[in-house]
C-alpha cells in the first residue's frame with residue numbers, strides 16, 4: 001500500500017489542496033519526484049515519444065509499460081502509481097483484464113484508459129475485480145489519427161455537453177479518477193466541480209483538482225524543439241533537476257501553475 005491512496009486524493013480534493021502528478025519512467029526519476037513531494041506518479045505511454053522517439057504513443061506495447069512500471073515501482077517512495085494501458089491493449093474486455101493484470105502485477109495501483117462513455121463497462125468490471133481506473137478524456141493521444149492531430153477537445157456547446165456527460169457517466173460507472181487533457185479551462189472547472197472524484201488536468205486550466213506534466217517537457221527537454229502551450233519549463237531559474245521538480249510541486253500546490261496563458265479558451 002502506498003502512503004498516498006485514492007482516499008488521500010479524495011481528501012485533498014475535499015480540502016481544496018491541489019494534487020501534484022508527474023510522469024516517471026524509471027527508478028531514479030521516480031525517487032527524485034517523490035523527494036520533491038509529488039503525490040502521484042504516472043507511467044505514461046508518452047514514453048513512446050520521450051523515451052523511444054516515436055511520433056505518437058501508438059507503437060508502445062504492454063510489455064514496454066510493464067517494464068517501466070516495474071522500474072518506477074522500485075524508485076517510488078509512497079506516491080500513488082498509475083500506469084497507462086497502451087493502444088489497443090483494452091479493445092475487448094478479456095484483453096482489458098489481462099492488460100490491467102500485467103500492469104498491476106508490475107506495481108501499478110491504478111490503471112489509466114483513454115476513451116469516453118464506452119469505457120463505462122470496462123471501468124465497472126475492472127473496479128469489481130479490484131482495479132481502480134483513471135479515465136482519460138478530452139484529447140486522448142491514442143486517437144490522434146481519428147482527431148487528425150493533437151487538437152483541443154470540448155470546444156463548442158455540443159462537444160462541451162458531450163464531455164460533461166461522459167465525465168458523469170464514467171464517475172457513475174466507478175472511475176476512481178478523471179484526467180482531462182487539452183480542454184477549455186472553463187469546461188474543466190465545471191467538470192471538476194460536478195464530480196466527486198479527483199480530476200487531474202493537463203492543458204485544462206488551473207481549476208482542476210490536480211495537474212500533471214510530462215517529465216521531459218517540464219525539464220525543458222524536447223526532441224522536436226517545440227513544446228505545447230500548456231507546458232512550463234521548471235528548470236528556468238533552478239540550479240538542478242531536484243530543485244525544478246520541487247518548484248513544480250510548489251507551483252501546483254500554490255495554484256501559480258498553470259497560469260492563464262497555459263490554458264485554452266472555449
Ligand code: KIV
Pocket residue numbers: 023042043044045046047084179181202212213214
Ligand atoms: O502518457 C502520458 O504521459 C499521459 C499524460 C500526458 C497525461 O497520459
Ligand code: NA
Pocket residue numbers: 044045046057084
Ligand atoms: Na498517456
